[in-house]
Amino acid sequence: MPKVTLKFLANKLGLSASTVSKALKDYSDINAETKQKVKELAASLNYTPNSFAQSLRNKQSKTIGVIIPTMVHYFFSNVINAILIEAEKRNYMVVIMQSNENYDLEKKQVDLLLSKGVDGIITSLSNGTRDFKHLQKIINNGIPLILFDKIAKTIGCSKVLIDDRKAAYDAVCFLIKKGRKRIAHFRGDLNPQNSIDRFLGYKKALLDNNIEYDPTLVYVCNNNSDFNDGYINAEKLIKDHGKNVDAIFTVNDLIAIGALNYFNTNKIKVPKRIALFGFSNWFMTQITTPSLSTVEQNGYQIGEKTAEVLFHEIECKQKGIPIEHQKIIINTHLVIRDSC
Amino acid sequence: MPKVTLKFLANKLGLSASTVSKALKDYSDINAETKQKVKELAASLNYTPNSFAQSLRNKQSKTIGVIIPTMVHYFFSNVINAILIEAEKRNYMVVIMQSNENYDLEKKQVDLLLSKGVDGIITSLSNGTRDFKHLQKIINNGIPLILFDKIAKTIGCSKVLIDDRKAAYDAVCFLIKKGRKRIAHFRGDLNPQNSIDRFLGYKKALLDNNIEYDPTLVYVCNNNSDFNDGYINAEKLIKDHGKNVDAIFTVNDLIAIGALNYFNTNKIKVPKRIALFGFSNWFMTQITTPSLSTVEQNGYQIGEKTAEVLFHEIECKQKGIPIEHQKIIINTHLVIRDSC
């Protein structure tokens, strides 16, 4: 069976390919009857335009690319979910890649996406990324780029994120108001901005409340095996500080859950003996025993907004309207449960 | 700045476009020196072939499409993770779509993928899918199709799945061996094959062990709000049967966790008073209190195998080798924890 192309339809109808093309696109200079006939035949033969040819002509792929550190992750899967839904609305395709927290992979994936001619790119940087040439390359290629969550401050593009410092500040202030005085922090990797900001928020909350900042209460989690990191550091914490610690603010929920696991198995009472505060409001936090207090960081909202901004910029570009980069802060709030 | 195309390079070098093309592809009939020069210039100008043009010529996009019911899901995100990794290895792109358990969307997405000219498609059917014309369309288009997990038995294509009936059978037999006699089943939607099979496995286990099958012990969960379904049905179960029930086998872990939540809040002791057995071995099952016994259904393995089969079939197709459809069963096993 021969492929159904414009030319094929044209032959069948005794018309030219260009007329058929215009008819299908409802050009005003085509006879109504002709349009009818063309459309009917196209429908009956199940004609679908060849998208490679279209992309080649129109220089747009109706496809966007997304690079995230990892897929198996409540926050990121929610972000992707939202992006997929927004793309669906606009009949766009979404190509997804995982950097797996690896800079080299991330770089390679940017190249792949660029070579594929995607119309725009959304990224949350890997922890290993300290150099941003690949992002600059996207921008230099004139492709709209939006960063979310793990961003690079110095890159000139739109960004969607939360106020990590404030969110952390609020969480720690809450612990203090509840009477906690020796508050530990299980922080994230040293590199990413948001783990730095959460740490700074923690520190500022202490200082603003006249509690001495004790660096020995800060433990670094390398983020690759979150859950175990929480467990192991909880163990260390108790070994190092014994009873001289009464709360932990963790950089994310998984680490908090790991810590909780250690406390539960070792009969250290949460929140009585030690309070716990997580970050992100992962689904699981509501089903742990006790349930976990945390900071709501709405992945869906972030993904939705990110996609909206991207599609806006793609549209601007197509219409030749200059793009103004935005920095959008998504609200967070504390979700108080039983762990503090 | 003019785009760097073959023609552009050719002009710069005083060669023809075809020579440049061949040089870059290391054709044997091109002078070694010429190749050198061409490659150097291409590299220095950062030449990347236009993939639209390539796809138009070669009739392949180096892209595969994946349609899953939902993204925010431990099992599916693991499957996707594996698919992304396998695709990465082969320099393929992956377009992901969510049917959101909706047949019409699923159908539309198939059309979108076909119109985009993907080289192959992987799907796990939505619960709402009872008609398979859209799948047949894929096959009729000559595009390799692999179904995983939620499959359609009657469709002629390769499939990757687990033996749901056997897995369920084993789980329920385990409960029986532990002395449980009144075992309820919280089953999934009535439509999908795997929820049917898990139910049949449950039933057969009872019969084979001379336990009467009592239909009033079977509750249907509609699968959209899994967690609450578990909670609500646990409540109903206790209301309906009081003490005359001593175990539940659930169609998935989320439902089990919902039920567990009900029991914990109502001081109904698990596993003493009632035992629980889930399905899938989601990450969370290890951190509930008590931890949940479940069936290991390895999403990564399933995704990996599915991708392998797909790429194999794509390769066959390109080489003109006839494709033999495979039905691959991924092993499961019981993960025994504290809930029974």
Place this chain on the structure above:
DNA sequence: TTGTATGCGTTATCAC
């Protein structure tokens, strides 16, 4: 060893 010609399928321009 290199170049010419052609076509992939669509679309925009311009002539009829």
Place this chain on the structure above:
DNA sequence: GTGATAACGCATACAA
């Protein structure tokens, strides 16, 4: 109103 033509960028059969 309609159709011929060219162009998007690449890749190949064939000629030189």
